[in-house]
Amino acid sequence: MKSHRKERLSIILFITTGLSLAIGLTLFALSQNIDLFYTPTQVAQGEVETGQRIRIGGMVKDGSFRSANDSLRVQFATTDYINDVTIHYEGLLPDLFREGQGIVVEGAIDELGVFQASRVLAKHDENYMSQEVKAALDAAGASAENHLLSSQPET
Amino acid sequence: MIPELGQFSLILAFCLSIILGAFPIIGAHRNNLLWMSLARPLTAGVFVFLGISILILAYAFATDDFSVQFVAQHSNSALPTRYKLTAVWGGHEGSFLLWTFMLAGWMLAVAIFSKSLPIDFVARVLGVLGLLCGAYILFMLATSNPFDRIIPLPPADGADLNSALQDFGFIVHPPTLYMGYVGFSVVFAFAIAALLSGRLDAAWARWSRPWANIAWAILTIGIALGSWWAYYELGWGGWWAWDPVENPPLITWLFGTALIHSLAMTEKRGMFKNWTVLLAILAFSGSLLGTFITRSGLLTSVHAFASDPSRGFFILGILGLAVGGALLLFALRAPLMKSEFGFDLVSREIFLLVNNVILVVASASIFLGTLFPMVYQAVTGDLISIGPPYFNAIFVPLMIILVLFLGVGPLSRWKRTSTAYLIQQLSKVAMAGLVVGVVLPFIILLEFSLAATLAVALGAWITLSIVKDISNKVSNKITIWQGLGSLSLSYYGMQAAHFGIAVMFVGVGLTSYFSSEKSVLLQPGQSTELDAYSFTFMQSTPVTGPNYIGDEAQIMVRRNDADIEVLYPQRRVYLASGTPSTEMAIDAGFLRDLFVTLGEEKESGAWSMTIYVKPFVRWIWLGAILMAFGGTLAAGDKRYRRLRQRRIAAENEQISGRFSFIKS
Numbered sequence: 001m002k003s004h005r006k007e008r009l010s011i012i013l014f015i016t017t018g019l020s021l022a023i024g025l026t027l028f029a030l031s032q033n034i035d036l037f038y039t040p041t042q043v044a045q046g047e048v049e050t051g052q053r054i055r056i057g058g059m060v061k062d063g064s065f066r067s068a069n070d071s072l073r074v075q076f077a078t079t080d081y082i083n084d085v086t087i088h089y090e091g092l093l094p095d096l097f098r099e100g101q102g103i104v105v106e107g108a109i110d111e112l113g114v115f116q117a118s119r120v121l122a123k124h125d126e127n128y129m130s131q132e133v134k135a136a137l138d139a140a141g142a143s144a145e146n147h148l149l150s151s152q153p154e155t
Numbered sequence: 156m157i158p159e160l161g162q163f164s165l166i167l168a169f170c171l172s173i174i175l176g177a178f179p180i181i182g183a184h185r186n187n188l189l190w191m192s193l194a195r196p197l198t199a200g201v202f203v204f205l206g207i208s209i210l211i212l213a214y215a216f217a218t219d220d221f222s223v224q225f226v227a228q229h230s231n232s233a234l235p236t237r238y239k240l241t242a243v244w245g246g247h248e249g250s251f252l253l254w255t256f257m258l259a260g261w262m263l264a265v266a267i268f269s270k271s272l273p274i275d276f277v278a279r280v281l282g283v284l285g286l287l288c289g290a291y292i293l294f295m296l297a298t299s300n301p302f303d304r305i306i307p308l309p310p311a312d313g314a315d316l317n318s319a320l321q322d323f324g325f326i327v328h329p330p331t332l333y334m335g336y337v338g339f340s341v342v343f344a345f346a347i348a349a350l351l352s353g354r355l356d357a358a359w360a361r362w363s364r365p366w367a368n369i370a371w372a373i374l375t376i377g378i379a380l381g382s383w384w385a386y387y388e389l390g391w392g393g394w395w396a397w398d399p400v401e402n403p404p405l406i407t408w409l410f411g412t413a414l415i416h417s418l419a420m421t422e423k424r425g426m427f428k429n430w431t432v433l434l435a436i437l438a439f440s441g442s443l444l445g446t447f448i449t450r451s452g453l454l455t456s457v458h459a460f461a462s463d464p465s466r467g468f469f470i471l472g473i474l475g476l477a478v479g480g481a482l483l484l485f486a487l488r489a490p491l492m493k494s495e496f497g498f499d500l501v502s503r504e505i506f507l508l509v510n511n512v513i514l515v516v517a518s519a520s521i522f523l524g525t526l527f528p529m530v531y532q533a534v535t536g537d538l539i540s541i542g543p544p545y546f547n548a549i550f551v552p553l554m555i556i557l558v559l560f561l562g563v564g565p566l567s568r569w570k571r572t573s574t575a576y577l578i579q580q581l582s583k584v585a586m587a588g589l590v591v592g593v594v595l596p597f598i599i600l601l602e603f604s605l606a607a608t609l610a611v612a613l614g615a616w617i618t619l620s621i622v623k624d625i626s627n628k629v630s631n632k633i634t635i636w637q638g639l640g641s642l643s644l645s646y647y648g649m650q651a652a653h654f655g656i657a658v659m660f661v662g663v664g665l666t667s668y669f670s671s672e673k674s675v676l677l678q679p680g681q682s683t684e685l686d687a688y689s690f691t692f693m694q695s696t697p698v699t700g701p702n703y704i705g706d707e708a709q710i711m712v713r714r715n716d717a718d719i720e721v722l723y724p725q726r727r728v729y730l731a732s733g734t735p736s737t738e739m740a741i742d743a744g745f746l747r748d749l750f751v752t753l754g755e756e757k758e759s760g761a762w763s764m765t766i767y768v769k770p771f772v773r774w775i776w777l778g779a780i781l782m783a784f785g786g787t788l789a790a791g792d793k794r795y796r797r798l799r800q801r802r803i804a805a806e807n808e809q810i811s812g813r814f815s816f817i818k819s
Contacts, residue, residue: 011500022520022553026523032544033542033545036537055540069759070761092674092763095736
């Protein structure tokens with residue numbers, strides 16, 4: 001083989017090896033980091049394993065919010081208007097968090113069966129409903145629509 | 156009446172864009188000088204009418220014209236004037252008008268600063284940009300007209316600008332980001348024009364380089380501003396969240412970074428032309444993808460606009476036509492151009508190639524992680540999200556490899572470099588870098604950590620190799636100053652940008668591993684300790700702003716019993732929309748930031764708050780500023796201008812020759 005052919009071959013080999021290595025690692029990393037999304041109904045029906053990191057989308061149930069007076073612990077229920085899931089969280093809540101607002105929580109169910117949130121997300125644009133919340137309400141069916149209409153602020 | 160003028164002006168700009176997209180390109184094909192020379196005046200026309208449009212929208216905001224739906228949704232009579240004016244880009248419709256106006260601005264810049272380029276090339280570049288501009292305006296007119304009215308009953312007052320946007324960051328971040336984003340359209344148009352004319356050569360690369368550098372520099376600043384804004388406004392103490400809408404600018408930036416390196420290779424050695432064109436197309440696609448993701452509402456993100464699917468389809472259509480058309484043209488024309496492989500396995504070409512491969516892989520893996528949830532949902536119907544761990548696991552190792560090569564690349568030579576030479580040059584640099592990496596973090600932070608050592612050692616590795624390279628270049632001159640003076644601006648630009656990477660690397664590494672935070676509940680008078688600092692909550696007082704009310708806390712920060720600073724975080728409620736908002740207080744420093752976000756008051760009178768100590772966080776943005784400075788410096792290199800002047804003469808002759816041929 002001519003020397004420049006050899007060089008070209010080694011460059012192509014180098015690139016292919018690098019690329020396949022990168023793609024393999026990427027897919028592995030991807031498969032390790034998928035957070036599945038569940039609706040409150042799915043969680044209530046016990047579809048989630050203990051310790052599995054998931055996201056739940058739903059509305060903060062009216063009248064469900066409690067906060068400790070001497071610590072930053074809070075608890076509230078997230079609902080798709082069919083089932084509720086009680087969420088425990090310690091820390092500051094996002095600005096737009098309030099009852100009747102669509103939110104997404106990230107976390108896992110602990111050994112006692114309590115959902116411990118590591119992150120609570122509320123959207124910065126109040127006209128905008130996140131896909132997760134919308135999907136949860138859609139899955140819960142038409143009854144949610146009615147609730148939604150009555151609980152949405154006038155815009 | 157006045158808003159209708161704005162819309163009328165938009166329609167005129169559309170018509171002019173379409174003419175611009177047709178006649179100059181056809182003229183260039185048929186060698187019709189008159190049609191080609193229409194390009195510049197038409198570009199000026201598009202710019203003027205889009206300018207009038209955006210000014211009229213700003214006027215509607217300034218005069219509280221709530222009969223305009225977009226104004227009613229994004230402003231309020233109590234909003235301070237600076238936010239009224241900038242609320243123009245506070246929502247989907249207006250921000251897209253700004254986006255399009257930015258494109259027109261770049262087009263005008265091309266028309267003005269391309270006097271030395273051949274007229275057929277300029278005609279093609281402006282024609283391509285005109286088509287793009289026309290598509291954007293059509294999108295606005297068809298799906299998102301900012302001048303739509305609420306008739307017959309306009310609201311008495313507006314719904315107010317989203318409170319999270321009422322901030323300095325909102326004034327500067329979107330225009331800068333858009334300007335950088337859209338700038339890659341110019342490089343794209345240069346590539347398309349080169350494909351159309353078949354003149355894909357070193358000269359084309361030389362013309363494209365300053366534009367690519369400037370667009371890249373502005374995009375760097377735009378992303379850094381976004382990161383800085385998120386850091387102090389969103390209040391979670393982070394500077395990057397791998398949010399689906401943060402990612403497209405980064406994807407574009409990584410492709411853009413690969414592009415400016417690949418352009419160097421095409422200009423200096425006439426190689427990898429096809430690859431460079433492909434990168435120009437990819438960088439441009441990244442910018443369109445960003446628009447698509449933000450405006451289609453397909454992904455969940457803090458940035459997403461309230462959306463409707465028809466917009467998504469329209470942008471997807473533009474994306475498909477522009478990128479698909481470009482790739483088709485590329486496929487048809489590319490095989491015509493041959494690149495020869497005239498270099499060894501150890502050479503600057505190889506290091507640039509490695510740079511390109513790493514950057515493209517990094518970009519592609521971010522692209523994958525960003526769009527994977529969307530694809531997954533389309534296929535399985537299940538919603539998922541990809542968290543920061545994925546992005547960190549991929550991106551951090553790739554950047555470490557990139558930086559290792561970055562230290563070697565600039566010292567290597569074109570065509571062939573001996574490995575022994577590189578080892579001789581760099582072994583001491585590597586050793587010194589390692590020593591600095593071990594010692595420096597230990598002195599500053601009084602603890603040993605592998606991550607900090609790695610970050611600092613890599614930063615030192617880049618910095619010392621820059622010093623080594625400059626001292627090599629200076630050593631054979633009579634005096635140091637003479638040596639430094641003989642180096643070109645583009646060389647200094649490169650080194651400044653690389654030094655920026657080093658600074659950013661150190662910042663990212665140290666702030667990621669040594670930041671501490673703590674959420675506490677404090678009664679007035681109580682204190683809490685974090686790292687070497689003590690934070691005492693003195694008291695809280697009510698505050699009133701122009702369009703909000705709230706509470707302000709006073710927090711005394713002490714270190715070693717010496718007072719450092721009093722911080723005043725606020726908790727506000729915006730009156731028009733009733734939205735609460737936290738304003739954190741930051742004591743910024745070169746070596747560390749201290750910051751406090753205020754939560755809420757409990758019945759006991761205690762306040763919840765989160766306190767952060769973030770060492771070296773400023774270095775991240777300082778690095779970005781250095782990079783952008785380097786990019787700008789390189790674009791100012793005098794060889795671009797000199798060659799232009801030379802070319803002017805040659806081209807004028809050529810054109811007049813052609814012209815006389817047509818006449819005869």
